[in-house]
Amino acid sequence: MTNTRRTTKQLMVGKVGVGSEYPVSVQSMTTTKTRDTDGTLEQIYALASNGADIVRVTCNEIEAAESLVKICTRSPVPIIADIHFQYKLALAAIEAGVQGLRLNPGNIRNEDQIKQVAKECLNVGIPIRIGVNAGSLDKDLLEKYGEATPEALVESALNEVRYLEEVDFYDIKISVKHSNVPLMIDSYRLLAEKVEYPLHIGVTEAGPLPGGLIKSTAGISTLLSEGIGDTIRMSLTTDPIEEAKHGRQLLEYLGLRERKSLDLIACPSCGRAEVDVIAVASEAQEALEKEGLPIQVAVMGCVVNGPGEARSADIGIAAGKKRGHLFIKGEVVKVVDEKDMVSALVEEGKLLAKEGIEARLAAADKDAALIAQKDAEELMGIQGDINNFEERTKSVVEITSKQDKEK
Ligand code: SF4
Numbered sequence: 001m002t003n004t005r006r007t008t009k010q011l012m013v014g015k016v017g018v019g020s021e022y023p024v025s026v027q028s029m030t031t032t033k034t035r036d037t038d039g040t041l042e043q044i045y046a047l048a049s050n051g052a053d054i055v056r057v058t059c060n061e062i063e064a065a066e067s068l069v070k071i072c073t074r075s076p077v078p079i080i081a082d083i084h085f086q087y088k089l090a091l092a093a094i095e096a097g098v099q100g101l102r103l104n105p106g107n108i109r110n111e112d113q114i115k116q117v118a119k120e121c122l123n124v125g126i127p128i129r130i131g132v133n134a135g136s137l138d139k140d141l142l143e144k145y146g147e148a149t150p151e152a153l154v155e156s157a158l159n160e161v162r163y164l165e166e167v168d169f170y171d172i173k174i175s176v177k178h179s180n181v182p183l184m185i186d187s188y189r190l191l192a193e194k195v196e197y198p199l200h201i202g203v204t205e206a207g208p209l210p211g212g213l214i215k216s217t218a219g220i221s222t223l224l225s226e227g228i229g230d231t232i233r234m235s236l237t238t239d240p241i242e243e244a245k246h247g248r249q250l251l252e253y254l255g256l257r258e259r260k261s262l263d264l265i266a267c268p269s270c271g272r273a274e275v276d277v278i279a280v281a282s283e284a285q286e287a288l289e290k291e292g293l294p295i296q297v298a299v300m301g302c303v304v305n306g307p308g309e310a311r312s313a314d315i316g317i318a319a320g321k322k323r324g325h326l327f328i329k330g331e332v333v334k335v336v337d338e339k340d341m342v343s344a345l346v347e348e349g350k351l352l353a354k355e356g357i358e359a360r361l362a363a364a365d366k367d368a369a370l371i372a373q374k375d376a377e378e379l380m381g382i383q384g385d386i387n388n389f390e391e392r393t394k395s396v397v398e399i400t401s402k403q404d405k406e407k
Pocket residue numbers: 267268269270271272273274300301302303304305306309
């Protein structure tokens with residue numbers, strides 16, 4: 001990313017810093033009943049191990065607030081309580097020890113109640129997210145603007161900011177989520193011009209995969225590329241583990257977070273492919289994900305272009321002549337039978353993660369590069385090397401003119 005991150009105020013959600021001085025963080029939300037302490041904790045652990053830095057849980061009843069006492073103590077990541085309608089549940093969640101609150105200005109509208117909650121948060125030193133949502137916008141603003149426009153969402157957020165600032169509360173982050181991607185982007189751009197608070201970005205109600213993932217990626221990436229956004233959530237209608245995993249992957253792919261997970265690149269396949277690239281790539285992905293190796297792996301359908309095109313990958317395999325050419329940083333280190341391509345890739349991947357690139361290059365099979373070169377040359381001969389272009393073109397011209405004469 002070449003952008004400059006928008007400068008914001010900083011705040012802490014437990015141990016996680018949010019703001020321009022900290023890495024963009026990943027959030028997700030549990031789908032369990034919060035009163036089910038063990039079930040909720042189990043999901044929080046799964047979310048954390050799949051990339052969530054912060055987890056939000058609903059606090060929709062007093063039993064949920066009670067459960068939060070244990071959840072907050074045992075959670076591996078900071079917990080934010082999601083509050084709608086009932087400000088008293090916000091007070092109960094603070095009492096329970098949450099590390100942050102999300103308030104919806106669309107449904108907690110009483111100024112005194114909001115200020116009371118803010119004062120309590122100030123006392124215990126936790127932040128508040130003002131979570132404006134197009135689907136639950138303040139009725140007055142809906143009437144004023146006719147629909148949930150970016151101006152309406154931003155005005156809702158700014159009204160809430162004013163209430164909080166009036167009681168000297170500044171540990172604020174804001175979201176103005178919309179399910180329409182262009183409107184979501186415009187809302188955040190407008191908000192970013194008006195405040196210095198960190199922004200929590202996401203496309204609300206993005207829906208199931210794959211559409212939800214595409215919408216979230218489009219909206220979040222556009223804003224991040226402009227330097228807008230300090231913490232993200234992909235709101236997907238699927239297992240929340242997917243939200244955490246994809247959110248984390250997005251930040252890694254954008255170069256905003258260090259790689260912790262597998263990055264499998266694969267060619268799209270074409271007429272040159274010597275194997276079923278889709279099948280080999282899926283098999284490799286499954287096997288490598290099980291190992292949890294934080295490396296970039298390439299699966300290429302042929303040796304003609306494969307190793308060269310995937311030169312930047314840590315490790316890769318390309319198919320040729322019923323064999324797999326295993327390469328590290330574009331250099332062939334081993335040639336294996338086609339049926340052993342995936343197992344060899346996994347085995348070498350594990351060694352690479354343990355011993356490093358230099359050591360594995362030094363351990364390369366002596367004759368691998370030569371065999372690989374021979375395979376590639378033979379394939380180029382069979383499939384049409386660029387060097388034979390003129391000769392091959394001549395034969396195509398001859399065939400075409402013969403067909404023309406026969407017409
Ligand atoms: S690597 Fe080979 S098979 Fe894959 S897209 Fe490129 S040319 Fe086609």
